[in-house]
Amino acid sequence: MIITDDFLPLPVPESLTATYLVPVSTPPDVTPTQALAALGDRVTELVHDLSRQMLESPLMTVDLRPVDEFPELPPDLLTAFGATEEQLGRLATATNLIVVQASYRPGWPPAHEWAARAVGAAMAEAVGGDLVDVFGLQFLDPATALRSLPDPEGRVRLVDWVLVPYSTAEGGLWFTTKGLRRFGLLELQAQEVPTHLTRGWGAVMTGVARRLLRTWTDGLSGIEVPAFVQLPVVTTVTDHDIAVAYGYPRQQDAAGPAALRLELDPATDPEADSFLTLLPPIGHPGSVSRYFAGVCTTLFGAPRSDVRYDRSDDAMARAVATARAGLPAIRERFVGGSLAGDLQLLVKYALATAEGPEYVWAGVDSWQRPEQILCTSACDAVADPTVRIGAAVTVATAEVVDWALLDRGSVVEGGWTQAVLDAGQRG
Known part of the structure; x- marks a missing residue:
């Protein structure tokens, strides 16, 4: 290795370890292999094969441990990274943890992370529980965790x-x-x-x-x-x-x-x-x-305000009404898998501030319950410091004021309130 002022040499660790937890009060009645197989085509063949191979090797372990045998997870940090009171409550009352750990050499693909997250999400879904990413100190909805795994071309966000x-x-x-x-x-x-x-x-x-x-x-x-x-x-x-x-x-x-x-x-x-x-x-x-x-x-480009506050004119009211009327149909298309692979669904919802509602966009990850949407924030909120780009957020459907389908970063359907705002800026 040649050391020059143009490059910064960084040491490479010998191995990396991923750890995921599923809090439970009763032992699971399925094996990790069975839970993984139950995912079917919800994960790619690459993820299935990688996870199965690691399960069959010493590189991955799946153990059931009493809660008091595992270091306590700090509730304040879990909250800072999006944990809800309900999730923290389930963690506090759990008596056992399903601990999924995988180790692998540094490099690409990060087999330890992909396999451990897949198996952890499969176990969480099988027992109807939560998945905790120990590295990120983050609760992950199993469906959201599965959607984060590589697509058929091996790509991740x-x-x-x-x-x-x-x-x-x-x-x-x-x-x-x-x-x-x-x-x-x-x-x-x-x-x-x-x-x-x-x-x-x-x-x-x-x-x-x-x-x-x-x-x-x-x-x-x-x-x-x-x-x-x-x-x-x-x-x-x-x-x-x-x-x-x-x-x-x-x-x-x-x-x-x-x-x-x-x-x-x-x-x-x-x-x-x-x-x-x-x-x-x-x-x-x-x-x-x-x-x-x-x-x-x-x-x-030139900076502009990231905050959109309420406008009470007729055009905005019509835009919100149009968007809300279309929510049941767009949910049905999303849940039914009829959206094309390159289309991304976003929703815009309201956060209360002293100056009126702040509107925040978030990408939809899961919408299994009609009244609740599991999302990833697409921007940083000014009113709420926990709502940051890439953070998991739970959105009440009643708070949604708009939705949009994006294709290659451009809105192809929806976005009615944004159109009103943009028209106002141009005027």
Whole structure:
């Protein structure tokens, strides 16, 4: 390995482990193999074969353990990553845990994660329980977990595996990723992010994660696992990286690239995480905040408000009424599987704020109960800091004010309220 100022050598762990839990009070009456087989064509042949092979090998274990034999999961962090009171209550009253663990070498595919999530989701569905991703400290609806697994072409949405939480810090917002360590890579962080860039910078972080993860796994593609993988000190991110990370069809780069410098920030506490910090390239004359704002402008164009508040005019009322009238039919099409493979269903729902409802878009993952929709947030809410891009959210159907079908990132059906808002802006 040649060490230069242009590349950052990162050590490669010998193996990686995924852990998923299913809280239960009575032992399951099915085996993991039976539960996996019951999934049928809801997962691809690739996932079936990979999971079955790992189940039959020492690389995966599925054990039933008393709750007190497993380290306690912190309720505050589970809540921060979307856990509901009902889910926390079921975890608190469970007497046992089905513990699914799988280990594998770093590289692509991440067999340990795909197989452990598939088997864990199958067991959770078989017992009618919850699935807990220990790495992400996140409750996953079994149907949502299954939808996050690779499609027939082996593709996944990175936002189903890597979250981008943020918090207030001196000088702006502090963004991190949570999920890159699943693949052996260090997590990213960015500090001094302007507060008005919450949505845009979350997408930037996700796009950078996708670009670096590809470089990382390309470096691990050989037969032997290397001791180090070299990442470029200056990396670029484009709208293509962001689109692919969010599961939109591949497209030619229409904007960018934007450059960001990587700097290793090693932890001084052995129990803490080290980070790869995102910074402006060396020689940039302005502040970090100003450079980050410029990155968002390069990728997304001139900034505009992410918040949509209520408009009580007749056009908006008609748009909401039209959207709500179509909810039963679009649910039937979604649940019945009649939507084409490239179509994505989103719903727009209301969050209460002091200034009126804030409208938030979310991608639909599961809609088994007519009154409740399990989604992945498509944006960061201003009113609720737990609603962030890529976070799991539960939406009451009664709160939905619009829905839209997207094909290659463009609305092909629905989106009535958005059309009213856009028309108002043009006027």
